[in-house]
Amino acid sequence: MTGTFRFSFGPWNIHEGADPFGPEVRKTVPFNVKLESYKQMGFDGVQFHDDDAVPDMLKMSPEEIIRAAADLKKTLDDHGLTAEFVAPRMWFDPRTVDGGYTSNDPACRKFAIERTKRTIDIARALGTTNIVLWLAREGTYIREAKDPVTATLRIGEALQTMLDYDPDIRIMIESKPNEPMDHTYIPTIGHALAMGLLTNAPERVGCLIETAHALLANLSPSDEMGFALAHKKLWSVHLNDQNGLKFDQDLTFGAVDPRRALNQVRVLDRHGYGNAGEWVGLDVKAMRSQTDATGMKHLEYSRKIFLKLLDISRSLDDSIIEQLSSEHDYEELNYYIINAMLKG
Secondary structure (H helix, E strand, O other): OOOOOOEEEOHHHOOOOOEOOEOOOOOOOOHHHHHHHHHHOOOOEEEEEHHHHOOOHHHOOHHHHHHHHHHHHHHHHHHOOEEEEEEOOOOOOHHHEOEOOOOOOHHHHHHHHHHHHHHHHHHHHHOOOEEEEEOOOOEEOOHHHOOHHHHHHHHHHHHHHHHHHOOOOEEEEEOOOOOOOOEEOOOOHHHHHHHHHHOOOHHHEEEEEEHHHHHHOOOOHHHHHHHHHHOOOEEEEEEOEOOOOOOOOOEOOOOOOHHHHHHHHHHHHHOOOOOOOOEEEEOOOOOOOOOHHHOOHHHHHHHHHHHHHHHHHHHOOHHHHHHHHHOOOHHHHHHHHHHHHHHO
16 A cells, blocks of 8 residues: 655744744745745745734634634635645744643643634634644643643643544644653653543544654654554644754755654555545755745755655565565675665
8 A cells, every 4th residue: 555645834834943043034925925835945835823813812712713724715715726734833922831731820721722612713704623632831841840640631631622622623643752841741653642531532542743743853754654653543634844852943845854754754655644535744944044035945855855765665565675684694685775765
């Protein structure tokens, strides 16, 4: 079985280039210009945070938020684009500095739940049932500040509230072991999938795997994808690359380790990823050295690299791989793969 691949990215992937050590280096690209660029680069899906879709949502009533999202849906339709998912962006708000769902302040926990409900409203208005949770600040700086049992149960309660609020949504948990928190409560995909067991609808709780996040946990991204695929829970991916156990770099896919990238493409393709409508998301950042005129190459090239690696993977002879594996001649298999990549 082979996969079916269509690609998405988020408006934040076309950015001004600010980082913790320096200001913006490129001009802001208007939102509509970003949307126009999608089809030009071969992308069909748009990833959204809630305030990407409705920037002034915190100043609006629920009804106003839904109307604004419905207007955006018309704009997407005009561009021939589809909303892949919507995610609540709570890590910028002062009320979530200590986490949203796991905050020690009940008022802040209430804010997080209400904002998440508005995120679901936005998603439905945009025509998607996919809700992504990157639990950015659901963790601790100081171990003693939160009880881990209570914190885990609070996340489970938040998931249940979301599932109860809309019976059609699916929750995709995007795990990450650290950053911006010192330690997070959902560091790996195994943790993410287990969270569904705290709800009455675990079949509606799956995951989104990001290459860099797996690497930050010192894990193999393709093995993590395989684990989720075996559980039929891999509902989205964020492909990029990472130069070791550093901060989350979001480098162009395959830029650091093409063979590692090949194995991600290969496991997705061999197990029919995308045939049920899943997207290939590219969560990559432009280098700060890129100019205004070249500030989108990271997206274009990430997609091209994926497709080149797909061609290489499909050119491999499974009978040769099976024979060498059965003979335990892994050195020969190693050379076979490398030789195919060098020729590709």
